[in-house]
Amino acid sequence: MHYSEIMIRYGELSTKGKNRMYFINRLKNNIKHVLSVFPEIRVTADRDRAHVYLNGCDYLPVAESLKEIFGIQAFSPVYKAEKDVELLKKNVQELMLSIYQKGMTFKITSKRSDHSFELDSRELNQIMGAAVFAAIPDIQAQMKNPDINLTIEIREEAAYLSYENIKGAGGLPVGTSGKGMLMLSGGIDSPVAGYLALKRGVAIEAVHFASPPYTSPGALKKAQDLARKLTKFGGSIQFIEVPFTEIQEEIKEKVPEAYLMTLTRRFMLRITDRIRQERSGQVIITGESLGQVASQTLESMQAINAVTSTPVIRPLVTMDKLEIIEMAQKIDTFNLSIQPFEDCCTVFAPDRPKTHPKIKNVEQYEKRLDVEGLIERALSGLVISSISSQSENDEIDELLDSLL
Ligand code: ATP
Ligand code: MG
Numbered sequence: 001m002h003y004s005e006i007m008i009r010y011g012e013l014s015t016k017g018k019n020r021m022y023f024i025n026r027l028k029n030n031i032k033h034v035l036s037v038f039p040e041i042r043v044t045a046d047r048d049r050a051h052v053y054l055n056g057c058d059y060l061p062v063a064e065s066l067k068e069i070f071g072i073q074a075f076s077p078v079y080k081a082e083k084d085v086e087l088l089k090k091n092v093q094e095l096m097l098s099i100y101q102k103g104m105t106f107k108i109t110s111k112r113s114d115h116s117f118e119l120d121s122r123e124l125n126q127i128m129g130a131a132v133f134a135a136i137p138d139i140q141a142q143m144k145n146p147d148i149n150l151t152i153e154i155r156e157e158a159a160y161l162s163y164e165n166i167k168g169a170g171g172l173p174v175g176t177s178g179k180g181m182l183m184l185s186g187g188i189d190s191p192v193a194g195y196l197a198l199k200r201g202v203a204i205e206a207v208h209f210a211s212p213p214y215t216s217p218g219a220l221k222k223a224q225d226l227a228r229k230l231t232k233f234g235g236s237i238q239f240i241e242v243p244f245t246e247i248q249e250e251i252k253e254k255v256p257e258a259y260l261m262t263l264t265r266r267f268m269l270r271i272t273d274r275i276r277q278e279r280s281g282q283v284i285i286t287g288e289s290l291g292q293v294a295s296q297t298l299e300s301m302q303a304i305n306a307v308t309s310t311p312v313i314r315p316l317v318t319m320d321k322l323e324i325i326e327m328a329q330k331i332d333t334f335n336l337s338i339q340p341f342e343d344c345c346t347v348f349a350p351d352r353p354k355t356h357p358k359i360k361n362v363e364q365y366e367k368r369l370d371v372e373g374l375i376e377r378a379l380s381g382l383v384i385s386s387i388s389s390q391s392e393n394d395e396i397d398e399l400l401d402s403l404l
Contacts, residue, residue, distance in 0.1 A: 004080035008050040011073035027173035033235030072168030093135035105142035172201030174234025189287030196315035219341035236388035261353040
């Protein structure tokens with residue numbers, strides 16, 4: 001016997017009333033996307049369950065992927081067996097012997113979807129239960145919280161057996177809460193912020209500001225690799241690179257150093273907001289958290305945030321650095337994030353940025369710059385690429401080659 005499919009139970013979406021099918025279809029497509037590295041696999045979904053048909057594909061790597069996909073409550077690998085009572089008894093015995101350990105209790109939960117099958121679910125429970133006792137005389141039956149709950153389902157084409165229940169990632173299927181623009185640097189924080197937005201069903205597009213030649217192709221690749229790490233939670237991500245060199249040079253030249261960071265951030269937010277508008281996103285997501293660096297005082301946030309009324313979601317705002325690092329390790333972005341490539345903010349970082357910038361001063365300094373022209377030119381140079389789990393070796397390397 002071998003696993004033929006994985007049966008998936010939905011999470012919170014069961015509470016979503018008439019939107020249920022929308023959520024389910026979204027989840028199905030996300031599963032397809034993430035599992036597209038396994039070409040043999042087929043995915044179906046109905047109101048109660050989704051099914052991943054392995055078609056000979058190895059179970060373990062598929063299970064590892066499923067554990068990450070938001071919107072899955074739990075899943076079970078399923079054995080396929082013949083719809084023959086005697087053969088089924090043997091399969092049940094074989095399976096139970098392979099998992100039984102002394103002292104374990106069990107129950108059998110049968111379901112007959114094919115009503116032409118000779119035994120109904122009650123008879124199945126009895127006959128298969130008796131087969132288990134025949135193979136393992138010491139075993140105890142227990143209806144409430146047994147150690148082993150062996151489910152048997154008789155369908156049109158075959159019988160299916162399963163006993164494991166593996167916990168999924170929970171959360172909501174990515175995309176069911178709309179779309180946000182994730183401001184993705186190469187740092188530790190923004191990928192974690194993206195992960196948390198994905199968890200609540202927000203699809204993300206990554207906006208990354210690059211200032212070549214001050215920032216290297218390696219810094220860009222690092223941000224793209226971070227975006228790729230986030231695809232395992234729900235599917236491909238559009239990566240939008242913004243040319244930021246001109247703006248940073250202008251600010252550096254015309255604005256007092258203490259205000260450089262505030263102005264830079266205001267430009268980033270304005271540009272991200274324009275991209276959001278064009279691409280029909282609803283919110284902006286950043287990795288800001290309180291008190292880490294000068295830009296992250298409440299006064300700073302206020303001065304930066306003043307350029308837009310679009311909601312800016314800051315999932316990390318009240319988290320400690322250590323908590324964020326722990327989460328970055330859990331989602332496997334930490335080691336990438338600490339690679340030493342300077343991003344545009346560190347290159348131009350002033351020694352002592354203002355922690356309490358005054359809006360009046362900020363606006364005064366901005367008058368020295370052609371704000372609209374700078375934004376327009378940056379927007380006209382966007383480079384957009386689609387990042388998926390497989391694109392690792394082709395698309396991105398091509399991009400890198402063209403830059404080197
Ligand atoms: P991170 O670890 O995410 O880089 P940080 O602790 O370094 O954050 P800041 O440098 O103040 O903090 O950046 C705050 C937020 O601004 C980042 O989390 C990110 O959302 C956004 N940001 C900063 N630099 C860039 C960039 N080059 N491209 C896109 N977004 C950026
Ligand atoms: Mg940073």
